[in-house]
Amino acid sequence: MLTSCFNMTNKVAISDVELIAQLQLGDETALAAIYRKYWQQLYLSAYNVLKDKLACEDIIQELFIKLWNNRDNIEINVSLKAYLYAATRYEVYRQVKNGRVTADVFDRLFECLQTPAEYENIEYKELMARVSLVVSTLPDKCREVYKLSREDYLSHKQIASRLNISTKTVENHLTKALRQLRTSLGSFFLLQMALLLLW
Missing domain, CATH: 1.10.1740.10 (RNA polymerase sigma factor, region 2, helix turn helix motif)
Structure with missing residues (x-):
């Protein structure tokens, strides 16, 4: 019917x-x-x-x-x-x-949130404060790579050239950083990101 x-x-x-x-x-x-x-x-x-x-x-x-x-x-x-x-x-x-999303979804949501755009409300600022807190606990080189990628918007190749490391090492540092963010911020963070990015 x-x-x-x-x-x-x-x-x-x-x-x-x-x-x-x-x-x-x-x-x-x-x-x-x-x-x-x-x-x-x-x-x-x-x-x-x-x-x-x-x-x-x-x-x-x-x-x-x-x-x-x-x-x-x-x-x-x-x-x-x-x-x-x-x-x-x-x-x-x-x-x-309920955990029905993959790590890829988290990473995609997170990348969208990191894109400089229209997110200037209180919720966004609170989320980014949480992110900054977790980032501050990363190992020095991992934190440096993360910031060059997410804050300075450099490509993997540009970061590798600047830090005199391989692009594979850059990718490994970013993977580690995102894994730490997933673990530290958890599902609450995912829900908040979904709230900001859905509508």
């Missing part, structure tokens, strides 16, 4: 408020319209963190199944979009908290 509902077309654009009202009345076309309107945005927001196509598809599918099954009791005190994003965010957090 759900799959066929998603394939239905809705030729008249109606507001989210009206869609919610129709959904609560058991109108499957309202669910189809909500799905068509938001599924891709929700999927991409989850995929940006998890990088797991099947897991993200499952998250979004389950979200809409729950939306339909709980339609009689649903209370949306914010916009429908905000409600759906919050539900997706919660499930992504749950995946991260």
Whole structure:
């Protein structure tokens, strides 16, 4: 029923408020319209963190199944979009908290966070303070390589040339630094990064 509902077309654009009202009345076309309107945005927001196509598809599918099954009791005190994003965010957090992410996901999240960009809020500053504390405990050469990479944005080759070491040694130092960050900061840090980078 759900799959066929998603394939239905809705030729008249109606507001989210009206869609919610129709959904609560058991109108499957309202669910189809909500799905068509938001599924891709929700999927991409989850995929940006998890990088797991099947897991993200499952998250979004389950979200809409729950939306339909709980339609009689649903209370949306914010916009429908905000409600759906919050539900997706919660499930992504749950995946991260339960350890269903790999070291590669951590490293990718961390690299995104280190990119100079728009993250100038309090949460970002607190996270970077935690990172600085852990970095300060790294062995001297490891810390130097890490800072040249993440703070001065030098390539592995540039770092190797400056420090007169091989690029393989640079990679080893960075791997060690990231491993130490993962171990010291743990899942809480991953959750905070996901919060900043998801939306």
